Amino acid sequence: MKRTLSSPIARWGVRVQSTVIAAIVVAVALGIGGAVTLYMLHRANTDAMYRSTARQAYQIATAITHGGPAAVDSDDLAPGAGVDVMQVLDEQGAVVVASPGAPTGAVTLAGYQSAGAGTVPADDSPVYADDVYIPGFHGEYCATAVTARYAGQRYSVIALDRASGIRSSEWTMASIMAVELPMVVILGAGAVYLLVGRSLRPVSRISRRVNEISASRLGQRVPVPEAHDEIRALAVTMNGMLRRLESSHDAQLRFVGDASHELRSPLTTVVGLLDLADDSHTAIDTETVRAVLLPEARRMQHIVDDLLLLARADERGLPLQRIEVDLDDIVGAEIARLKSSNTVVVEPHLAPVRVVGDREMIARAVRNLTDNAARYARSRVSLSLRADGDDAVITVGDDGPGIPEAQRERIFDRFARVDADRRQGSGAGLGLAIVREIVRAHGGSVAVAEGTGGGVDFVVRLPLSADDGPLEGRGRRSVLPQPIAGSAHGLDG
Template identity: 60%
Template sequence: MQSTIIAAAVVTVALAVGGMAMLFMLHRANNEAMYRSTGRQAYQIAAAIERRGVPGVDMDDLAPGAGVDVIQVIDADGRVVRSSPGAPTGPIIEIDQAPHTYRYFDDVSIPGFSGEFCATAVGAEYGDQYFTVLALDRATGVRHSEWITGIILAVEIPLLVVVAAGAVYLLVGRSLRPVSRITKQVNEITATALEQRVPVPAADDEISTLATTMNDMLSRLENAREAQLRFVADASHELRSPLTSIVGILDLADDTDSSVDLPTVRTILLPEAKRMQVMVDDLLMLARADENGLTVNLDEIDLDDVVAAEVARVRSLGSARIRLHITPIRMIGDSDKITRALRNVIDNAVRHARSMVSVTMHAERDVAVVTIADDGSGIPVRDRDIVFQRFARLDVDRRNQFGAGLGLAIVQEIVRAHGGTATIGESDMGGATVTITLPLAASEVRDHTTPATTASGSVPEEVSVSPQTSQSR
């Protein structure tokens, strides 16, 4: 209804302005037509006076006709010296004498004549005498036609407004009817019924696009809710295992009135508590990343030193043989978070490798590329995106029973916070390859040909360092 009222108001204003403009132009065109006819006759008589004086005026020129009804020739003393038959004997209009001038008058009244007239006054000079030729044309018929036009517009405009308002009401109502159905359906959708969808009109228009967009939004909300429920369920499941161990031992100690011995604390309680602490820290990091994005403390770091230090740490544990090939690279990033991302990927590769893990690093244009590969059983193509999801679970060959499935999700968040990417492919050794690309930003790739060193200053075994041309970005 509001749209109909607005449309009716706009149409009314537009038609009213158009009608007044048309009446004004009609009035002006009528006046110009009358001024042309009276001016032509007055000029013809004035030209005759200037040639031969008043006696040179032909009586036929004074006769009414050809768009002129009344003519007067007035001398300098204000006397009418010539006039058309039946014209008043006195001057119809008091005019100052001025030769070779044209003046126009509207709404002129003539004593003894009905209606109004338009007049043209033309000055003439003969010898030392001045005359004014006044030609008048009756405007009553023209003004009557203008009034008739105005009345017709006054009747037509309201009718047109009513018709336009009715058409707008019907068309807008028909167009917005699908919106009403969509609104009704949306009001019925609750947080527990996100599987419902709004009806999509058959017409390919903006309403159809709106309905499709809303259905896409509902699909995303449904997926997000399902992901949230899975997340809560998985987090509860992962936390239940260490809590069960800890609570079970404490309940046993409480029931038997016996103290918990130190080996139990070291072998069961403390590892389970640390495992739960790490999981909670990981969940908090991911929650902060979801809410405000992961905060990174940018600084200039030597990425090759970070990679070498992580490889040295794993070697000290004797978990697997690691082959390392790195290029000295300096970049801008958060050293702690990049270290954590590399540690998660390398530890994951070590857990699932049969005997060998390969870590390589080099610069490609404006990014650093770190590749961690293993000779394990690999990851199927269909699951390579899934492993970056939180609490993602694959077969036991790729996940040990103590993992929570958050490691690669954290890697993804850290790499994304640095503007990079993390992808999984197949390694040359038959296992999986995780490739991390990190923008160098304002970094500098060093011109360095000496071997990279670990944090302790020693050259790690099986390390090869390739020279790299220095560049600034």
């Protein structure tokens, strides 16, 4: 039922909903205000008539108290000064004194008790009554009755004021309000409709501009209103989103272009050799397969594997096998591998450290960093491992040409290069991007710093396992000299 009732309202839109709500609020407020005003006006008029009739009744009662009914001045009985009819009744309810033109029979008021042919007050307290009707007289009256005593007799003094004119003015006021209230509600609703429409114009412009923006026109931006309100904040937020979309779209285009370029080179080599063999009707010799085809095929396989890993990281994160990993074993293996290559001088600085993570992934990240350092080093590569508070810190450094500070964050992008014209090495530019994804998946961070001996340092921080710290006294290798901050400046792996 709630869905059935709310759905039509929800389809009205913000402008119509605001107008309807404003109209309801104004109508209720004006209705309550008008009712209260009419009630207060009615009470004020009635109280004024009570005061005027009470004043005249007490004046007559005072005269009777001092000299009996005969002492009443005829001028005090004359209609006027807020009193139209005066009557003085005795205990039997007979009229003993009356104003000119007053009815001959006693006027009956609520709150009086019967006594003979007429009525007298039940006690000496005054009695007030409105909506009093006198037989033979037109309209309603407002009356006050008070008691006077003289010579052991009790008299009732009744003063009445015609209320028809005042009640007529009250009805006139109510009629005017009944006509004006809908008009005010309509005018208010119209004003709200126009104002809300004017306020929503920037939203309409934003909607039109967004509908005009396509994948080929992501450089456009929505108009930002001058007013510092929520719509301006919405426009600024949407422009920020469009900038991010444009940046992401450009990155995707660059990524596809770079991937195509990296795959084209080995694929061209393989296809060229196969075409040559097909044209010459000769078999490809084993040496060519080993020296050319197999390395190029493995290069393509390596690029495709890297792309698949990054795609998985983008889609749902890297799947990790969480076990205890001795980082010094991984870093030590890389040190041994570099030393066996005899291409660079390796400076190791290791402390035994253990973390919880995926051994294969961490080993892949460390290898990418060491390969990158060896590729760009002039003669020296440094590897260090230490515990720093709650983190394990791996530092890989080289003495290569270095990386400008402005480029140090960009080198972790896919296919990134410090110099787009420089194509040193055989890497595809994915190694450091993979390092960042692996480190992030482990809750760590990777950064680039100025090398202590020239070049650059790559610093990886990974959270330690809960019971970790330097593994002294556990049969591990001894702690070597203080580690060097460092890492390589290369951009691929």
